[in-house]
Amino acid sequence: MEFKHSLSRRIVIAFVLMTSLVAGAFALGIVETVHLVEERLLSSELGGDLDRLLQMDSMDEWRHIPEPGQLFYFSGGREEFALPDDLKELAPGFHEVFRGELSYHAFVRVVDGRHYMLLQDQSDFEARERVLFAVVLVGFLLSVGLSAVLGWLLARKVIEPVVRLSRQVRHRDQLLDLAPLLAPDYAADEVGQLARAFDDTLGLLRHALTRERLFTSDVSHELRTPLMVLASSCELLLENPTLDLRARTQVQRIARACDEMRELVQTFLLLARAQQGDSNLLVAVSLSTVADELVAQWREPIESKGLQLDYRSGEPCHELFNPTLLRAVMGNLLRNAWHYTEQGRISLGLLNNGFVIEDTGVGIPENEREAMFQPFVRGGEQHGDGLGLGLSLVQRICEDQGWKVQLTAAQPSGCRFRVELN
Template sequence: MEFKQSLSRRIVIAFVLMTALVGGTFAIGIVETVHLVEERLISSELGGDLDRLLKMESIDEWRHRPEPSQLFHFSGGRGDFALSEDLQNLPPGFSELFRDNHSYYAYVHLVDGRRYVLMEDQSEFEEREQLLFAVVLVGFLLSLGLSGLLGWLLARKVIEPVVRLSGQVGHPDQLLERAPQLAPDYAEDEVGRLAASFDITLGLLRRALMRERLFTSDVSHELRTPLMVVASSCELLLESPELSARSRTQVQRIARACEEMRELVQTFLLLARSTADGVAAESQAGLREIADGLVEQWRPLIESKGLVFDYQPADGGQQTYNGPLLRSVLGNLLRNAWHYTEQGRIELRLGGSGFVVEDTGVGIPAAEREAMFQPFVRGGAARGEGLGLGLSLVQRICESQGWSVELADAVPRGCRFEVNLAK
């Protein structure tokens, strides 16, 4: 299972766990050692006291009593010296026993078949043990708290260059051609080597981005000349009175396709330059204006396929948008609906802050929807020669402009694309 804690938290946890392991081992060792030493000392003391008692006068005439905290019992003893039942099965040597909610240390000695037992109340020893346990426990808890604090301070110190490096790598200026190197700001340690690796990777990324931008710019620039030639030729052909009606229709389709290609070239160029806000004033347009133009372009194609094209315009106010990019978004969604709808209808509804394109086509399964906005991805029911770039282009344009696009099911079937143009 993947450990998903932050690196600083991992350091703190490691410190606390290490302290708990080492401190707990020492605490248990101290308690056990003290307990063992205490037993040995008391065993030796009780054994010595019992030997001294047995060296006195005969037991029948024994009148000396042990220490006030001690109890003496033996086989055949009378009164307080009688050997009770719980003492008769104690093994020779040192033992512990409980009597009347009290704990005792007992030492048993066998002489000529007779059993002698010397007992001592261990309440005082237990109090000392409890005090020792409390001191050890408090020390253990304090060591855990101090280790957590030390781990936190050390984590901040250790993580600080990593956090700084992360911020530098994630800064948009790092993709600029003349962005400064990161490695000189760090020592020649693991973080420094990581910064050097980032320098290499970012350098490769900058060169790749530059090649992409140059390629897009060059292609966009070079395509303009042949497109102008095609557009001019179409205009000249349309002015010819000898052109038949069928040929005129075909030339008009070529002219529309040429204009669409010109707009796509402009769209790609704007995306390559990443100048979402630096658009010329003459390229701004309203949603209704762009929608009306695209409806005029797409209605014949949609209706020639036997489909119903339902266009519901609305007053979009005075808000204007990037004309080429908005036209590309709406045009790609209409093309997608036309391509994947064989029967039924296609609907375009304008709203105050966006529009909806809905169709009765094959639809897109819920499991495939997220991937449909990736480049070169087509639905399972894809047909034709498309490359799967239309929805990817729509997503890229919306992201660059601060718009949003959502895909859902249409009723009773098909797809529903909703684009919100509000930033």
């Protein structure tokens, strides 16, 4: 069975249910005890009174005078002592009799085939009984209410270490290499065992992240030299006047791929340094500054492809951001739009908390949009010549910086990327 409630609420519910069960059992026990005592005591009292009346009859001293508040009937009795028709079927013993709005305790005895019945008004007893039951009910409700309050206080006390541990585990500093251990802050109980398990798991995660950062940094450094060689070779080949059109097109494609790879390597290197807390990345710029630079950079490639570039500066955003990472996010989205748009336009609009890039390209089906942010996944294999790492890099940077990126469909076709920077 899966519980949807929080742990503290489950503790309160368990406390209330346990108290309700125990208090309810006590309340029912009191009610049943009252009824049992009522039957035993009143049966003995009325039986004794009825026996005294019958002894008077046997001693020829019959005075037909019961105790105050009592009614006496018997078979063959006259006038007010005549046995009423509605009581003739009562068996010998103790009974509760209701006649109209009045209620009585009755005791019946059969002697020599004759029925004798003594009734006693139980109005006072009923009133005291109602008071007693009201007290029992109030006590039950107070017990349940008190259990809810105590359960809430106990739940806060019990889960406080768990809540504190969850905050510590979620803190971003836990992924740092020098993050302190969690277990020493807790007792050697179940929470302490959980803290030690988190220490072990976070240690493995820190080790994996460190290896990943080192690998990314090393690979980025090592790829720079061969990429520069390829780029230089492409420039020399393009300066050769004897190169035919087909070969020139292929060399230009190689040069463009080298430029993209060099920018991608540079971005990964900067991201790795940012995760290590490199102080050189603390310089910040405005959103409009980065947008102006990228629009100037991409206007010629976009327009040379026969596309229209719309740039809307919108309301100025005064917050400052990491220039390299912001440029990587916006640049990769512009490059993605350029790759997958063959006709129409590409637009960049600045918002007061981010920006929107929209194109009229091939678009991405809704069931494939989430996968587009995975590494080496491309939309529309017949379009563009990207590596399938751009959107993955965008997602990674946004997660690292606390930004949000959203992909939706544009009208009538294409993609719309909205990035919120705060």
